[in-house]
Amino acid sequence: MNPDKMKTLTIVGGGAAGWMTAIYLNKVFNSQQPNFQINVIESPDIGIIGVGEATVHSIRYFFAAMGLDENELLRATHATLKTGIMFRNWMKPVAGQVHQYFHPFEQQQLGQELDMSSCWLLGARYRQERYDEGVSISAHLIKQGHGPKARQSAPYQAVVPYGYHLDAVLLARFLRDSAVAAGVAHIADTIVDVSVADGNISAVYSTTASYQADIFIDATGFKGLLIEALQQNNWQSFADALPCNKAVAIQRPHSDDYQPKPYTVATGLSNGWAWQIDLSSRQGTGYVYDGNRLTPEQAEQELRAWLGPEAAELQARHLEMKVGCRQQFWLGNCIAIGLAGGFIEPLESTGLHLINLGARLLSTHLSQGTVAQTVRDSYNTAMNGFYQDLKQFIVLHYCLTDRDDTDFWRQAQATAASCAGLPEKLQLWRHKICEYHDLAGGYATTFTDENYRYILYGMQHYPALQFQSGEGLQQPFTQLQHRVQQVLQRTVPHADYLQQLAQQS
């Protein structure tokens, strides 16, 4: 392409959103021949949020498609592998035991005549085991300390699906280095002003320079510096459905003999929940809470008490969370990605995933020519759908609780009403198994009926199936047990995998 005709695409913001978008668009648009000059303006003075430490499994495909070396990425970000999330204390204790269930990334194994979930329900197996243990291999792998990979697994491959736990600051740095090596221009500057003409951003300014571009991407984090300059009152809050709006984070070192877990732990506390995310070098912890019910000091105190005496001296970091999303992610020549576009609380670790979706969608909507309004409308409709869909899935985790020890948990039961159609679906799922077509028509890209079932049945929201069970009900579970034994032979303990990874450097 004639360089004079090349369009300029400038991303303001150098967090995960800025660099993931840069690396992706550069790969799509500039691999064969250059179509866009891509710049990232990153403030040397304003830090990144730096707390997005767990991912969903689809992020693997993103990293793989970008041609990133998996081992290098894992070492550079002190990463561990993640096969799912263990939820603890989201319901009242059962027989004196803390209630817990696991949500693996794994797709469900097939049954023969009936699907495995129906067999599990008809066989009333909830009397003897957790749903995740009944139908997934991953639940058994983590019990034995095994990660998802076999000895001979190729990069980005494993026996069961997996994502990562990684250091968010190191990830942004790794992505930046990879993007710059691939030809993206990095400009260290702080934008202090934005000029708008005819509904488009005409330029952004620092104290010493001005930057023009055909397309601007706002990746400035919660403040949404560019998109807000184009239109205020463009935000839809999800506070009615998801009241947790603050977090306090503490990083703690591993003890010498600690073995990092290949799963995230999300534990219900008094007014929200706490995360535990094991990196190879340390554990990230934090309390996501309802700031209308707890002060930051109370939240920090509760988190410290929960972590135990060794956390007493560790530094805490307090964060505000703006939960919701833009009505219009794409306005004029500006698209908001990452926290600038929206945020759903991090219970299912979806921040990076939403960036991935935003960048991919952008790549199919952007072109060299003039952008038609119908293209923006299409992008905005899809992105809104992704966020609404995810909001419903996160609400599902709360609204099924039977906890009544605090007002927070008592009110959580009512949050289903904030998602159109969810109360009716919950009623339906008392009578029948949750299936794909119950959710079809939505925008589910990550969390489908299989994921819904892990949460529904983990939270004991079972249907009362009204038909006689046949003989074959036991068979899929016997087969699964055989498969678990085979997989345990092939996979390696997570700790061994991490050790080998470190030795390869």
Ligand SMILES: Cc1cc2nc3c(=O)[nH]c(=O)nc-3n(C[C@H](O)[C@H](O)[C@H](O)COP(=O)(O)OP(=O)(O)OC[C@H]3O[C@@H](n4cnc5c(N)ncnc54)[C@H](O)[C@@H]3O)c2cc1C
């Ligand atoms: C408590 C919490 C926990 C989370 N946990 C997870 C998780 O487990 N998994 C997950 O996937 N996601 C998680 N997230 C979300 C995740 O952190 C974000 O989606 C991700 O880091 C992307 O952030 P960002 O790049 O949009 O914004 P930021 O990281 O805030 O980056 C903003 C960038 O914009 C730049 N900038 C800002 N203003 C200017 C300016 N005026 N001029 C120039 N540059 C500017 C900054 O320098 C910075 O580079 C969590 C979020 C929170 C709040």
